[in-house]
Amino acid sequence: MTGLLSLVLWLPLAGAVTLLAIPQDRHATLRIVTLVVALLDLAAALCAGAAMDLTHTGTLQLVERASWIPSIGVSYHLGTDGLSLSLVVLTALLLVLCVVYSWRIETRIKEYMILLLLLETGLVGVFVALDLFLFYVFWEVSLVPMYLLIGIWGGPRRGYAAIKFFIYTVAGSLAMLLAILLVYVHSNPRTFDLVDLIGRRPLAQSLPLAVLAFWGFFLGFGVKVPLFPFHTWLPDAYAEAPTAGSVLLAGVMSKLGAYGFIRIVLPLLPDAFRQMASLVAVLAVIGAVYSALVALAQTDFKRMIAYSSVGHLGYVMLGVAAAAAGAGGALADATAKALTGATLQMLAHGIITGALFVLAGVLADGEARTRDLSEFGGLWARVPVFSGIAVLAILASLGLPGLMGFVAEFLIFLGAYQIYPAMTVLALVGVVLTVVYFLWAVYRLFFGPLNMRWAALPDLDRREQWVLAPLCALMVLFGTYPGPLVAMINLATANILSLAR
Amino acid sequence: MDLGLIAPELVLALLGLVVLVVELFTGPGAKRLVGWVGIVGLAGALVPSSALLGQAPRLVFGGTYAVDPFAAFFKIVAVTSGVLVLLAAMAFFRDRRAEHEGEVYVLIVFMVLGLVAMAAAADLILLFLAIEFVSLVSYVLAGSLKRDRKSSEAGVKYFLFGAVASAIMLYGFSYLYGAGGTTNVYQLGPRIAGQPTSLAVVAAVLVLAGLGFKTSLVPFHQWTPDVYEGAPSPVTAFLSVGSKAAAFAALLRVFYVALPPGAWVPVLGVLAAVTMSVGNLLALSQQNVKRMLAYSAIAHAGYMMIGVVALAASPTAVGSGIAAVLYYLLAYVFTNIGAFGVVIAAERALGSDAIPDYAGFGRRAPVLALAMTVFMLSLTGIPPTSLFLGKLNLFGAALQSGLGWLAVVGILNSAASAYYYLGVVRVMYTQAPADPSPLPEGAFIRTLLAVTAAATLVLGIYPEPFVRLVQHASLLLRV
Numbered sequence: 001m002t003g004l005l006s007l008v009l010w011l012p013l014a015g016a017v018t019l020l021a022i023p024q025d026r027h028a029t030l031r032i033v034t035l036v037v038a039l040l041d042l043a044a045a046l047c048a049g050a051a052m053d054l055t056h057t058g059t060l061q062l063v064e065r066a067s068w069i070p071s072i073g074v075s076y077h078l079g080t081d082g083l084s085l086s087l088v089v090l091t092a093l094l095l096v097l098c099v100v101y102s103w104r105i106e107t108r109i110k111e112y113m114i115l116l117l118l119l120e121t122g123l124v125g126v127f128v129a130l131d132l133f134l135f136y137v138f139w140e141v142s143l144v145p146m147y148l149l150i151g152i153w154g155g156p157r158r159g160y161a162a163i164k165f166f167i168y169t170v171a172g173s174l175a176m177l178l179a180i181l182l183v184y185v186h187s188n189p190r191t192f193d194l195v196d197l198i199g200r201r202p203l204a205q206s207l208p209l210a211v212l213a214f215w216g217f218f219l220g221f222g223v224k225v226p227l228f229p230f231h232t233w234l235p236d237a238y239a240e241a242p243t244a245g246s247v248l249l250a251g252v253m254s255k256l257g258a259y260g261f262i263r264i265v266l267p268l269l270p271d272a273f274r275q276m277a278s279l280v281a282v283l284a285v286i287g288a289v290y291s292a293l294v295a296l297a298q299t300d301f302k303r304m305i306a307y308s309s310v311g312h313l314g315y316v317m318l319g320v321a322a323a324a325a326g327a328g329g330a331l332a333d334a335t336a337k338a339l340t341g342a343t344l345q346m347l348a349h350g351i352i353t354g355a356l357f358v359l360a361g362v363l364a365d366g367e368a369r370t371r372d373l374s375e376f377g378g379l380w381a382r383v384p385v386f387s388g389i390a391v392l393a394i395l396a397s398l399g400l401p402g403l404m405g406f407v408a409e410f411l412i413f414l415g416a417y418q419i420y421p422a423m424t425v426l427a428l429v430g431v432v433l434t435v436v437y438f439l440w441a442v443y444r445l446f447f448g449p450l451n452m453r454w455a456a457l458p459d460l461d462r463r464e465q466w467v468l469a470p471l472c473a474l475m476v477l478f479g480t481y482p483g484p485l486v487a488m489i490n491l492a493t494a495n496i497l498s499l500a501r
Numbered sequence: 502m503d504l505g506l507i508a509p510e511l512v513l514a515l516l517g518l519v520v521l522v523v524e525l526f527t528g529p530g531a532k533r534l535v536g537w538v539g540i541v542g543l544a545g546a547l548v549p550s551s552a553l554l555g556q557a558p559r560l561v562f563g564g565t566y567a568v569d570p571f572a573a574f575f576k577i578v579a580v581t582s583g584v585l586v587l588l589a590a591m592a593f594f595r596d597r598r599a600e601h602e603g604e605v606y607v608l609i610v611f612m613v614l615g616l617v618a619m620a621a622a623a624d625l626i627l628l629f630l631a632i633e634f635v636s637l638v639s640y641v642l643a644g645s646l647k648r649d650r651k652s653s654e655a656g657v658k659y660f661l662f663g664a665v666a667s668a669i670m671l672y673g674f675s676y677l678y679g680a681g682g683t684t685n686v687y688q689l690g691p692r693i694a695g696q697p698t699s700l701a702v703v704a705a706v707l708v709l710a711g712l713g714f715k716t717s718l719v720p721f722h723q724w725t726p727d728v729y730e731g732a733p734s735p736v737t738a739f740l741s742v743g744s745k746a747a748a749f750a751a752l753l754r755v756f757y758v759a760l761p762p763g764a765w766v767p768v769l770g771v772l773a774a775v776t777m778s779v780g781n782l783l784a785l786s787q788q789n790v791k792r793m794l795a796y797s798a799i800a801h802a803g804y805m806m807i808g809v810v811a812l813a814a815s816p817t818a819v820g821s822g823i824a825a826v827l828y829y830l831l832a833y834v835f836t837n838i839g840a841f842g843v844v845i846a847a848e849r850a851l852g853s854d855a856i857p858d859y860a861g862f863g864r865r866a867p868v869l870a871l872a873m874t875v876f877m878l879s880l881t882g883i884p885p886t887s888l889f890l891g892k893l894n895l896f897g898a899a900l901q902s903g904l905g906w907l908a909v910v911g912i913l914n915s916a917a918s919a920y921y922y923l924g925v926v927r928v929m930y931t932q933a934p935a936d937p938s939p940l941p942e943g944a945f946i947r948t949l950l951a952v953t954a955a956a957t958l959v960l961g962i963y964p965e966p967f968v969r970l971v972q973h974a975s976l977l978l979r980v
Contacts, residue, residue, distance in 0.1 A: 071968045072894075111863070111930075133893075137884040144883065147923065151931045159931060166923055170881070171916035178905075178912055181897045 004051055005062050005078045005128050008044045008088060012037060012095075012120035019117070024110040031103060034113040038099045041120065042092040049085055057082030057488045058495030060130065060195070068134075073184070073191035077130040082492035083262065083343055084127040086485070087255055090350045091127070094251045095120045097467045098244035101358055104365060105153065105242070112153060116244065119145040123252050127259065132180045133192040135264075136173070139220075139256065143169055146245065146253065153242040155364075161233075161240035168233040172223030176260075179216025182209065183268065198267045198499055207271060214272035217265045218280075224257030225313050227280070228287035238306035239371075243361025246302065250309050251354040255346045258316045262339065266324055267499035277325035278420075281318055285423045285430070288314030292433035296440075301360045301371040304441060305353060308397060311430050312349045312405075315412050316342045318427055322416035323493075328501040334418035339493040340486060341411025347485075348396075348404040348478070355393040355471040362386065362464055367457055373441055378450030383459040387446045389468050396475045398438045399431060403479035407486070506561055506568045508549035509576050513614040516542035520610050524603035532603040536591040539610045543584045546613075550576035558976060564685050565624035567754070574827060574974030575620030575750045578834060582743045583613035585838045585949060590735035592945035593845050601645050608645075609739065612638040616743050620750035625674045625684040628751055632670075632711065635744055636663050642739070643732040655731030662724040663714060670711025676704040677759065689759040701764035708755065709768070715748030717799045718806065719776040726783075729795035734848060737791060738841035741798045742834045749826060753809060757823075762812055770810045770907060777803030777914040784921050789854050790844055793921060797880060798837070800914060804895055805829050807907050811898035822902065823975035824968075825894035831967060832879070832887030832960050839953030840876040842946055843869055850940040856925055861934025868942050870929045872950040877922040879957050882915050887960030890968075 015037030022029055052061045060079035068076045080088065098116060105112055122142025129135040143166065151162035184192055186202040186209065203210040223230040238246050265273050273280075291310035298304040319342030326335035364371045380387045396403035399410075409431065417424040460468070478485055504511065519542065524535045550573055558569035586609055594602045615635035622628035640663065644656020678684055680700050681692035693701055713721040729737045756765055780800030787793035808829065811822035844854065846869055851858050862870040879886035892915065899908040960967055 069965045069968060071965060071972060108864075137889075140884050140889075144878065148926075148930060151927055159927060162931075163920065163923060163927065167916060167919055170883075170919045171913075174882075174912040174916050177893070178896060178900070178908055181893070181900050181908070185897060185901045 002062070002064055004044065004048045005064055005080060008041060008048055008092070009078070009121060009124050009128060011041045011044060012117040012124070016114045016117040016121075019110060019114050022110065024108075027109050030109050030113050031099070034117065035096070035099050037117060038092070038096040038120070042089075042096050045089045045092040048080065049089060052080070052085060054488060056491065057085070058491035063130075073189065073193070074133040075131050075193055076134060077193055077195070078128045079130045080128055081495065082488040082490075083496070084259070086343075086347055086489065087127045087252070087259060088124055090347055091120065091123045091252045093470065094247055094350065094354050097354070097358070097470065098247055100463060101247075101361065101467045102242075102244045103463055108152065112149070115145040115149050119149070119248060123248070123256070126256050130194045131192050132183070132194055132197070132264070135194070136177060136180060139173055139176075142253065142256070143173075146249065149245040150237060150241045154245070155240040157236065158240045161236035164233045165237040168223050168230065172220045172230070175216045176220025177216075179213040179220070182213045182216065194264065194268070201268070203269065204271070207275075210269050210272035211275065214265065214269050214276055217260065217269070218276070221257040221260040221265070222283075224260070225254060225317060226257070226310065227283045227317060228290060228310070228314070229283075231287060231291070231310050234310060235303050235306045238309065238357075239300060239302040243357060243365055246357040246361070247354045250305070250357055251350040254309060254313055255350060258313065258320060258342065258346055261317070261320050262343070262493075262496060266320070266327065267496055270324070270327055270500040273324040273500075274327065277321045281321035281325070281420050281423050284314045284317035284321060285427045287311065288318070288427050288430035289433070292430045292437065296433065296437045298437075299372050299374050301363065301373050301441070302357070304373070304437065305356045305360060308434060308438070309349065309353055311434055312345065312353070312397070314430065315409055315427060316345045316349070318416050318420070318423065319345065319412040322419040323497065324500070326419045327497050331418050332497070334415045335497055336415070336490065336494055337411050338415025338419065339497060340490050341408050341413075341415055343489045343493060344482070344486065345405070345408035345412060348408040348475075351471050351474050352393055352396045352405055355389070355468055355475070356397060358464070358467055358471075359386070359390045359393060362460065368454065373444045376445045376451060376454065377448040378446070379454060379457070380446040382450060382454055382457055385460045385465065389460070389472060390445065391442055392472055392475065394438045394442055396479065398435045402476075404475045404482070405479075407479060407482045411486075505549070506553070506556065507566070509546050509553065509580070510614065510617060512542070512546040512549060513610070513617060516546065517607065517611045517614060520607045524607050527603060532594070532606070533591055535603045535606040536587050539587050539606050540584055543580050543587070543610065543613065546580050547577065550580055554970075554973065560623055560687065564687065565622070565627050567621050567623040570974045570976050571750070571754070572621035574970070575746060576617045578746050578831060579613050579616035579620070579743060582739065582746070582834045582838060583609060585834070585953065586735050586739040586743070588945055588949045589738055589838065589842055589845055590733075592842070592849075592943055592949060593733060593735045595849075595943060595945065600647060605642060605645050605733070605736070608638050608642050612642070612739065612743065616747040619747040620754075622751065623686050623754070625677060625686065628686075628755070629667075629671060629674060632715070632751070633667060635747065636667060639663075639736075639740060639744060642736040643728055645736065646733050651731035652733060655728045658731075659724055659728045666711045666714035666721060670708050673704050673707025673710070676700065676707060680704065686755055686759045693759060694761055698761065698764055701760050702768070705756065705760050705765040706768060709765075712748050712752045712755075713772070715744050716752070716802045716805075717745065718772055718802050719779045719799065722776070722779070722799045725799055726792045726795040729798070730789060730791045730854070734791065734841055734845045737794075738838045741794070741837050741841070745798070745802065746830045746834065749805060749809070749830060753823060753826065756809070766810055766812065769806055770904065773803050773806035773810055774907060774910045775803070776800070776806060777910060781914045781917050785917070787921065788856050790847070790856050790859070790925070791854050793856065793925075794837070794840060794844070797918070797922075800918060801833060801880070803914070804892065804911055807899050807904070807911055808895045810907065811895075811902040811904055821972070821975055822898045824971045825891070825898040827971040827974055828894050828968065829888065829891035831971065832891045832957070835953045835956035835960065836876050836879040836886070836888055839872060839950060839957060840880070842949040842953060843873040843876070846940075846942060846946040849943070856928055857932075859925065859928045860932035861937060862929035862940075865934060865937060866940040866942055868947060868950065869940070872954045873929060874926050875954045875957055877925050879961070881919045881922045885958065885961040887957045887964070890961055890964050
């Protein structure tokens with residue numbers, strides 16, 4: 001069915017325009033309209049999934065193509081496969097939950113809801129765009145709402161965090177723009193169409209140029225992931241953003257970078273990526289271990305989750321790098337495992353870290369008004385539902401078998417070990433450290449004597465439970481029964497790897 | 502001699518005389534009528550200007566005046582910016598006791614005529630006359646608020662700098678004349694090609710003093726911040742787009758046609774990089790919005806110079822330097838006049854040009870704030886705005902011509918510029934104002950902002966017809 005992806009893509013924007021017409025003091029109307037739009041978009045995304053041929057999720061489906069700026073070879077080209085569909089659904093789901101969670105926002109609701117919806121269009125656009133120009137437009141469009149979300153509704157150091165986030169990502173994406181242009185000016189006929197470009201590989205003749213283009217993409221995507229040493233914006237942005245902003249930053253935006261590596265760099269510049277894969281792997285492992293060490297030292301719950309994100313994305317990038325190094329080689333099975341694991345880890349991280357940021361938000365935005373772990377203790381007896389869910393999410397995050405994170409990490413390490421044995425072992429050190437700081441956080445939050453300040457701390461209210469329930473259900477579901485999801489992603493990654501030969 | 506070929510000039514000259522007479526017969530409170538006549542007349546001049554787009558390139562008036570799509574394009578740009586500036590000026594003078602309101606409208610119309618002539622002049626003497634015509638009008642316009650000390654200072658400063666720059670440029674012209682034995686740009690080309698390059702380099706650098714002055718190219722930029730700050734805001738807006746565009750037109754014509762690339766490409770390449778960097782670095786710390794926009798104008802001159810330097814031959818959009826510059830100029834007209842429209846509105850409401858005073862605009866003046874956000878994002882080069890596509894074209898042209906280093910410098914500068922452009926957005930939306938009362942947004946300002954913001958978005962979202970237009974207009978008459 002054509003037009004379905006466009007619907008998923010533009011519905012939030014239409015919703016944002018609708019909100020413009022609603023007076024700013026009609027709080028209830030604004031919230032309900034936003035929620036309805038977000039739910040409709042989730043439904044549309046699920047419909048898109050239903051409309052797809054799930055036995056062929058490797059090929060691009062629901063393709064829409066129209067000429068846009070023909071004189072410079074830009075087309076409106078959308079399409080989705082198992083990889084992007086799962087991320088689109090994740091985006092739409094997290095957005096619904098963010099709207100529900102943000103019911104408590106009281107200041108400037110109208111702008112807030114408009115920005116959330118604009119952000120959704122930008123994020124979905126990045127995942128479904130098959131034209132590099134279009135991809136770049138959505139990539140940048142998603143930046144501005146996030147900048148304002150952090151800058152207006154963020155924590156005490158929001159101004160600094162917002163501008164730092166913006167400058168870092170803009171610098172990275174401009175480098176990516178150069179890389180896109182480099183590919184473009186060497187294509188004949190000139191086109192920005194990703195599928196055409198992958199078919200023709202304009203830079204295949206000249207490895208130095210391909211490597212140059214790789215560096216451009218590397219900066220753009222690496223800042224977004226973020227790869228060490230480009231991660232310094234992340235703790236500030238994640239910690240200062242309002243809860244919904246943190247959830248979307250960690251849950252979706254950090255995936256944009258990894259997605260770009262998989263969707264664009266791997267099939268478009270396979271030779272250059274193969275050459276540079278070891279470097280990416282090293283940076284990924286450094287990020288995984290270093291961030292775990294820094295996380296150990298954090299007392300701010302949100303910063304700790306932020307650093308854990310750097311670590312988890314490090315595993316993702318290790319998987320991607322391993323796949324790039326092995327693509328087209330003898331270890332086809334290992335590369336497929338690594339890449340599938342990386343994709344799965346992206347989804348798992350989105351769900352799990354989304355839940356963790358909601359939990360941190362409950363503490364920070366709710367009665368407690370603090371995110372300082374050292375001020376808590378003994379909460380288990382006081383707030384059992386909160387504690388139970390938090391422990392579940394933390395265990396999922398540190399990779400407990402039976403929960404979603406484990407499946408993903410297991411696949412990554414299984415695949416990567418055959419390609420980068422030493423680095424995989426080092427990355428496992430990061431896993432161990434992750435267990436340490438997370439369990440320590442569990443101890444500081446829930447065990448020990450109850451700090452009497454929290455004697456009256458309320459447990460999760462109904463709305464917060466509604467936000468967390470789907471995330472928890474998915475963690476358990478995909479942890480115990482990952483088969484169909486893995487199969488769907490497998491087809492997509494296998495196709496991408498076949499292109500990267 | 503077909504007078505239809507200079508119909509736009511005739512219309513503009515006639516219009517200038519008409520508004521002059523109308524100005525004579527309107528009372529002090531009714532000067533806005535002059536502006537209206539100017540707007541209607543300029544809109545009328547768009548018709549013959551657009552008609553010229555289809556004309557085959559040729560020279561008229563004994564080879565002194567070019568009729569080509571390139572010149573027609575700049576006629577459209579000059580006239581359009583004239584309309585927008587008149588609108589801005591009418592908003593600026595509304596309910597303000599000013600002595601020379603009517604004269605400002607008249608001079609704006611005359612300046613459009615000068616800009617049109619600058620873009621089409623194919624003879625150094627005619628070019629010099631056109632530039633001087635524009636300059637004299639600009640000096641008066643910059644100082645037109647006679648009772649305002651800053652405005653007077655701006656006028657005098659602009660005059661002093663401008664006179665020196667013109668003199669140096671004229672000296673350069675004399676070199677060209679000495680080398681080629683003619684003042685005709687098109688006859689100079691082949692004659693200079695046979696001369697030693699050093700001569701062409703000296704001539705290029707000297708000519709650059711005059712044209713670089715008008716485009717705010719470093720090191721001829723020193724006047725920019727003071728004049729931009731002191732001149733009445735509509736005039737500043739006009740200087741930042743009108744005379745800049747016309748100077749780029751003259752630069753492209755003289756340099757591409759008359760001078761061998763070896764003489765000026767390396768010099769201009771370095772100057773482009775320096776201009777971008779200096780403009781952006783100095784803009785970072787500005788607290789006065791007009792000064793910030795002045796340094797930003799310098800930086801943008803640097804970006805556009807990338808396109809001038811990129812010499813790729815084929816006039817396809819990404820890859821041709823000329824088309825890239827033209828697209829950028831077209832986009833810049835709307836974005837920058839729009840930004841100055843917000844400045845005018847803020848001046849009227851707050852009596853201040855300080856960026857911190859824009860705090861809380863998101864709530865106090867939502868239309869203003871939203872429009873300003875669009876303009877700032879465009880100036881930064883964030884899609885889906887017009888200058889994003891402009892930058893894409895420029896950097897593409899640079900890569901195409903083997904000037905990757907210039908593209909890299911441009912990228913770094915764009916990233917740095919995000920800091921101060923976004924800074925304005927941050928102040929407007931995230932900082933609490935001292936006084937939260939809503940601000941008035943007049944009808945003129947709203948019209949101006951609606952037009953410029955819409956154009957900024959259309960040029961970014963549906964650029965196809967405009968890309969075709971600049972591709973066509975980059976057919977500069979060559980020998």
